[in-house]
Amino acid sequence: MEKIVxxxxxxxxxxxxxxxxMQQGKGASAGASFGGGASQTVFGSEGSGNFFTRATAIFAFVFFCTSFGLAIIAKNSANIPDEAIPAMIESAPAMSDVPTAAEEAQSDVPSVDVPESTDDVPAVPAE
Structure with missing residues (x-):
């Protein structure tokens, strides 16, 4: 069934x-009102807007339905009950982007020594 869908x-x-x-833009039909030769086309002087618009809407509806059907098939074939999902989220280990002190000690980036007191640093640069 999944392969057919x-x-x-x-x-x-x-x-x-x-x-x-295959559709034309909105500006392409402006020439038809001034006798642009569109009356001799396959779809008539109105152009192909109605046919292609309706066909696109039907295909879009079928595409939506098959997308929804594939999502349901994928959920059912996952074999994970709905009750297990919150428990899996709670039992997952907490991940953090902030490195711990042990990770900082193993880093290749050199650390910067910051002086304890700022008395040596003048507030205004010397001239």
């Missing part, structure tokens, strides 16, 4: 791409 999903995605590439 996946094949339909991929074919729908390719169909959406093809339909979008």
């Amino acid at each position: 996946l094949i339909v999903h991929i074919l729908t995605a390719l169909g959406i791409v093809a339909l979008i590439l």
Whole structure:
């Protein structure tokens, strides 16, 4: 069942791409109102907007449904009960980006010696 849904999903995605590439932009129909020769096209003087727009909407709906179906199939095949997820999150070790003192001692970066008192440092540079 998963393979069938996946094949339909991929074919729908390719169909959406093809339909979008075949559509004309909004500015392309402006010449048709001034007699741009669009009355002799395959889809008539209105252009192909209605056909491609409806077909794209149908393909988008099928794509959404197959995406949702694949998500449900993936969740069911994971074999993890819903009750175990909060317990797994709580039992995970806490990760921190702040290094500990032991990690700092093993670092290759040299440390900077900061003087304890600031009496040696003048507040205003000498001129």
